[in-house]
Amino acid sequence: MSERQPDPAPRPLTEARGIVKRYGPVTALRDGQLTVLPGESHALVGRNGAGKSTLVGILTGLTAPDEGTVSFDGEPAPPLADRDAWRKKVACVYQKPTVVPELTVAENLFINRQPLRRGVISWRLLHRQAADLLDTWDVRVDPRARTADLRVEDRQMVEIARALSFGARFIVLDEPTAQLDKREIERLFTRMRSLQRAGVTFLYISHHLKEVYEVCRTVTVLRDARWVTTAAVADLPRPALVEAMTGEAVLARGDVRPAPDATTEACLVATGLSGPAFEDIGLTVRRGEVVGLAGSSGSGKVQLAETFAGLHTPTAGTAEVGGVALPFGDVTAALRAGVGCVPRDRDEQGTVPGLSVGDNSTMTVPGRLGRYGFIGQKRKRTLARELMDRLDVHAQGPDQPVSDLSGGNAQKVVMARALASDPRLLVLINPTAGVDVKSKESLLARVDSARDSGIGVLLVSDELDDLRHCDRVLVLFHGRITDEYRAGWRDNELIASIEGVDRG
Template identity: 60%
Template sequence: MTSSVKAVEARGITKRFGPTIALNGAEISITEGETHALIGRNGAGKSTLVSILTGLQRPDEGEIRFAGQPAPPPADRDAWRQRVACVYQKSTIIPTLTVAENLFLNRQTARGRINWRALRTRARGLLEQYGVDVDADAMAGDLGVEQRQLLEIARALSFGARFIILDEPTAQLDGPAIQRLFARMRALREQGVTMMFISHHLDEVYEICQSVSVFRDARHILTASVEDLPHDRLVDAMTGEATAAYEYRTRTADASAPVVLAARNLGLAGRFEGIDLAVRSGEIVGLAGSGSSGKVGLAETLVGLRKADTGTVTVNGTAVKGGDVPSTLRAGLGFVPQDRHHEGFVPLLSIAENATIPIAHKLGRFGMISPARRRERGDRMISQLDIKTTGPDQPVADLSGGNAQKVVLARALADDPKALVVINPTAGVDVKAKHSLLGAVEDAVDRGAGAVLVSDELDDLRICDRILVMFHGKIVKDVPRGWTDTELVAAMEGIDHS
């Protein structure tokens, strides 16, 4: 259901942050009733454009128009919400409020006292309308990543805006959840809702979008119909060059290498049970499965974010205290969490400060940190991981998603860990950043670390020497290197347990 009317137009948008030009004469035009992809590498200007399209930033030059009319004044937030809603990659859910309170924050009632029973009833109706299987009375802080994402989508849609921005909505969703989202997006499009879809997964662009705009180096590069744009031309527009496929390394497993991370009879009620695993030095072991398989819960238990009900975890020969992250770190484990925004870094601290948190005690004497030594280590990590930044003192909050993720990995590798647990390391990053992140994990393993890699991306799992497939909280298959997509997906869906 499309027309020739433009739901939104951005013309000649320029935005500067000090000496940095975030957008340079950029533009985008989206027709009513279509799903339009905005893609580009990290740092291309996508997030800045989103902040301008939602009225959070004012452009230095250029104009925004909705349905042919000028955008409202920046201070008129209600007028902006009537025109555009955004589901951000970084969750805006308030964890100390209930689901119902989050859905109707600042609009609990038109006047007078809040009718809490009516509010919960409205919330249940909204959740049912958008297929979100979450208790309206639950605390938002108890929700998983997928549930928080779906709650964000339901809340954005509830404002009634006819133009919705979805910023990396699939980055931390598994396959079935993505398909549920896409089904809802198709239904909304049939109702005339216009969407701008931001993703680093080009297959998703071809599956759900009708048109696409590419940004590179703060500029608009091209806009085209998806069906008329070959995949290789799209990649070339994003990168300015042909991007080579990742070269997966070959390793020969050493059965005599020491075990650096082990679990025995590990169990956590409602998530997994009877888990035994052993990861050797120089080995990458993958954990694969659906969102309900228990793979993320298992990984978080290995690092001490969760406390197991049964069993033990051993890191580099040391039995660690359950539910105690410092204990696992001291034993020699590095960790990249699933949600970098909430668990991966401190936004207002610098790159050097974030990346050296595990080794701060080694950067000075008598409890004092040497700023020079911290910056030196920060510079080294920036070089090793190719972090795009103005320098080690730049706040991580100012970085693009892919570069922020590199800082999280730099922190995990700072103390040369003997074991690594890495959860969805490439979620929401571009092709080149993905190659850098996977390469850094392989480098650590080549130096003698053992790694557990949890990912919803089959391409990420190809660096693994073997993959443990989880299904309903149990390991059902140990798949060696050389698997096919069909074989692995069948095991993940519980079709093949042989």
């Protein structure tokens, strides 16, 4: 009897080999490789600037490689101009939604291909087709709902359903959890697994390595525009993955230093603060102390932090910075009072895309750049260079457009601007969201150095790694502070408080 032959390896659903992409003198990708098997969830990771976006642009037909090949299910990729053929192969759901917010779900699903009767859109048929499509992929959204009114996770599922309606079974998810809290992330992962069982394959791009281990089977690492490794997630410990991404061994972080005692001068004192998203908040941040705010997306932590930065006016209560009453609802007045802020959304609130790195990093300190409303360009460039060196911003110089920078470097510019005014209180809202591992380390090092220089820091984050830099972490649940943890807390304790476990 002949021995049973092993099952042949499955044919890749998507394969890229020897990809090279140049933009003038810059080589954005010099050795791009990727092999994704049918039905898997495959992670693509690497620091900002590693070549991920370039590779995704080539995989989705937005740009052509200078060298190399891309194939789908063993067949060469379609010509770049054949958009219909590309839509049947692959789709990308980006961190920023591509749906039209003012249109309904049904209109977004079938935009530019609405069913017609006698040359007029048949709304009844459109809604029926949309409902059938959503039902097929178990997307529980009202097809008549205005897309702008949906939760972020539901908008993402609408985009996935739209891609699947063209026939694509390969979906690229680019930082899909950047705006989701823990519970929403879990629901997204549950939906991903359900879609995988239905024959959908995912390429998952994220800077959150914990998510890679939770939802992905295989991981491909890019570094310095080159392919480094592809391995089963189960066979690659986290330190080895970080080393592959950075080219450096992971060093253990020392213990957090003791927090300031009660006699240390207070930078921020809030008493009885209430607003639409929070109630009766009392907290103190002292000089040289980092205080974290943790909680789910509905906890009120972001709105509370934004209130101290002048973005909201509370309905009750007071706050003082350096012993002086903090004016509410006025960002400029908060800045004058000594509050620096890194806002929650780098693209929408943090940078002005049309301006340079120098303009963005110094716009909070015009008085240091000239007199009588005139800005001295030499002074601006000198200060900008100092800030760039201080924050390790990788850019051609102060005159480079901030929109040309990677996400990590753009976030460093936002941090530089917050520090430029020498604040008493630094408010940081998700300061490491959407940045690579190395940039994250650099930004968190700036948090530590701010503490060392005597600045009080209020840090809002959904990332446990960020919160480990805090001397204390306050947990908000339904708008109230319910727990406080000193440095050295355990993950399960903090997560249980955030989720309201055993709270009745």
